[in-house]
Amino acid sequence: MRVRPWNGWLSLLSIGFLLSLWWVSTGLGWVDPLFVPSPRQVWAAFVDICREGYKGSPLAVHIGESLKRLLLAFLMALATAIPLGLLSGYSPKARALVDPLIEFYRPLPPLAYYTLLVLWLGIGDSSKIALLFLAAFAPLYIAVAAGVARIPRDRILAARSLGASRAKVFAFVIFPSCLPDIFTGIRTAMGMAYTTLVAAEMVAAVSGVGWMVLDASKFLRSDIIFVGIGLMGLIAVLLDLFIRWLARTQVPWNGKE
Amino acid sequence: MIDLATEARGKRLVSIENMAFQYGSGRRAKAVLNGIDLELRENEFVCVLGASGCGKTSLLRLIAGYERPTSGSVNVLGAARSGPRPEVGVVFQHANLFPWLTIRRNVEFGLRMQGAGREERRERAEDALRLVGLIDAADRLPYELSGGMKQRAAIARTIAASPTIILMDEPFGALDAITRESLQQQLRELWLSSRQSVLFITHDVDEALLLATRIVVLGGSPGAVLFDRPNPLHSEEGTADQLRRRYEYGKQREKLVETLKR
Numbered sequence: 001m002r003v004r005p006w007n008g009w010l011s012l013l014s015i016g017f018l019l020s021l022w023w024v025s026t027g028l029g030w031v032d033p034l035f036v037p038s039p040r041q042v043w044a045a046f047v048d049i050c051r052e053g054y055k056g057s058p059l060a061v062h063i064g065e066s067l068k069r070l071l072l073a074f075l076m077a078l079a080t081a082i083p084l085g086l087l088s089g090y091s092p093k094a095r096a097l098v099d100p101l102i103e104f105y106r107p108l109p110p111l112a113y114y115t116l117l118v119l120w121l122g123i124g125d126s127s128k129i130a131l132l133f134l135a136a137f138a139p140l141y142i143a144v145a146a147g148v149a150r151i152p153r154d155r156i157l158a159a160r161s162l163g164a165s166r167a168k169v170f171a172f173v174i175f176p177s178c179l180p181d182i183f184t185g186i187r188t189a190m191g192m193a194y195t196t197l198v199a200a201e202m203v204a205a206v207s208g209v210g211w212m213v214l215d216a217s218k219f220l221r222s223d224i225i226f227v228g229i230g231l232m233g234l235i236a237v238l239l240d241l242f243i244r245w246l247a248r249t250q251v252p253w254n255g256k257e
Numbered sequence: 258m259i260d261l262a263t264e265a266r267g268k269r270l271v272s273i274e275n276m277a278f279q280y281g282s283g284r285r286a287k288a289v290l291n292g293i294d295l296e297l298r299e300n301e302f303v304c305v306l307g308a309s310g311c312g313k314t315s316l317l318r319l320i321a322g323y324e325r326p327t328s329g330s331v332n333v334l335g336a337a338r339s340g341p342r343p344e345v346g347v348v349f350q351h352a353n354l355f356p357w358l359t360i361r362r363n364v365e366f367g368l369r370m371q372g373a374g375r376e377e378r379r380e381r382a383e384d385a386l387r388l389v390g391l392i393d394a395a396d397r398l399p400y401e402l403s404g405g406m407k408q409r410a411a412i413a414r415t416i417a418a419s420p421t422i423i424l425m426d427e428p429f430g431a432l433d434a435i436t437r438e439s440l441q442q443q444l445r446e447l448w449l450s451s452r453q454s455v456l457f458i459t460h461d462v463d464e465a466l467l468l469a470t471r472i473v474v475l476g477g478s479p480g481a482v483l484f485d486r487p488n489p490l491h492s493e494e495g496t497a498d499q500l501r502r503r504y505e506y507g508k509q510r511e512k513l514v515e516t517l518k519r
Contacts, residue, residue, distance in 0.1 A: 163343030
C-alpha cells in the first residue's frame, strides 16, 4: 500500500491567503466597497437572503428551481445519451447516422442556440431544460460511445463462448463494461450543464441562483453577487463530490483491472 | 488395413482438413496457417506446441469460432462454420474475467446465459470453485485476486458451463514459474479425474510433456503441422514432479526442442 502524504494543508493555505487578502484589502479601504464588499457585508447579505429570500422568493426556492431544471434535463440526457452511445459504439452504422449531428452542435456555444430555443419554447422552464439537456447530452454520448469502442474484444468473445446471445452480450457485458466511462461522462456532462444553467438563467429567467446574481448586478448589490457566486461554487463542488462518491461505490473495480 | 489405434480412440470432436488461414486480403494479406490437418478426439488432451508467431493462437480462435478459415474446413462437433458456442469453452491467456462480477458470479455467468435456475447455478458454480480451490474467494472481485487465482477462476468459469471441448490459449503463459508449476499439477489432476477433451496451446515444452496425451508441433511461416504423435511420457500416475524426474524425460524433451527448431 502506497502511503500518500496529506497535502490538504497546502490547499487550506491558499484558500486562507485569498480570504485574508480580501479581509485586509476591504478592511483597510484599498478597494471601493461598492465593487468589493467586505466579508462582513457579504455575510450580512447571506443571512438576510436566508431569512427574507430574494425578490419575493426564499433562497431555497431559487436554489430548488435551479436544481430542478438541472435534474430534469440530466435525467433526460441519461435516458437518451447512454442507450444511443452504447448503440453507436456497438454498431458503426448507427454511429454514422448520429455522429455528424452531434459533432456539429457540440462545439457551438450553448447560448448561441439558446436564442432559438427561447424563440420556440418561450422563456419558461422548457427552453432552459432543453438547453441543459443539449449541453449534457453530447459529452455523455461521446464518453459512452468511446467506452464501448475500448472494450477488449476477447471479453465479448468470452461471453459468446459461455453461451451469451448478442442481445445478452449487450445487456450483461457491454453495458457494465462501460459503467466507468458512463460515470466519467456524467461528471463532464454535469459540469457542462451546470455552467450552461447559470448562463441560461442570466439570459431569461425570473428565478434561480443565476438570475439572482444578474438581477443584483442591476442594483449594484455586489454583496449579493458575492453570495450568489459563492453558492453556485459550493453547489457545484457538492454535486461533483456526490457523483464521485457514486462512482466509487458503484464501480469499485475501475482502473484496477 | 484397419488402424486399430485409431479405432480404439474416442469420438472425433474436431477435425481440420487442409485448412489455410490468412489475415487481410489482396496485397496486404498475411498467410498465418497453411495445409493444416488436425483432429481432437474425445478424452484427449492435445497440446499444440509452437514458437510465438507460428499461428497457434489463430488455430485456437478458428476452432473457437472467432475466425473463419480462408480455405479448407474446420469441423467442430459435426458443424462447420458455426460461431462461438457454449459447447466449446475457451480459457484465454489473460484470465479475462468480468471485472464487475464477483468470482462466484463470473463462474455462474455461462449457466446464467444458458438460462439455468438459481439453485442449479449456485450448486454447479460452487462445485467448479471447489475443484479449482477457490471457494473461499468466491465473493471477492477479480481485481482482489492474484494472477494465478484469476486464471483458476477463469478455468472454473469455463468448466461450470460444462463444455464438450475446452480450448486453452497459453493459460499459464503470463504467470511466474512457481505458480505455473503448481497450476500445471492442478490441471493434470483435474484432467486425470475428468478426462475432459482439451486442446491446449503452449510454447512450453515441459508443459506439453507433463499434460498432453498427444503433442502437435506447429512451426514455419505460414504455420504447418511438423509433428503429431502421442506423448511418449503420458502417464496416468504420478505428479508432475515425479514425471519430470523420469529417466526418459530429458531425451524426449530434447527431441521435441529439436523439432521446434526446424
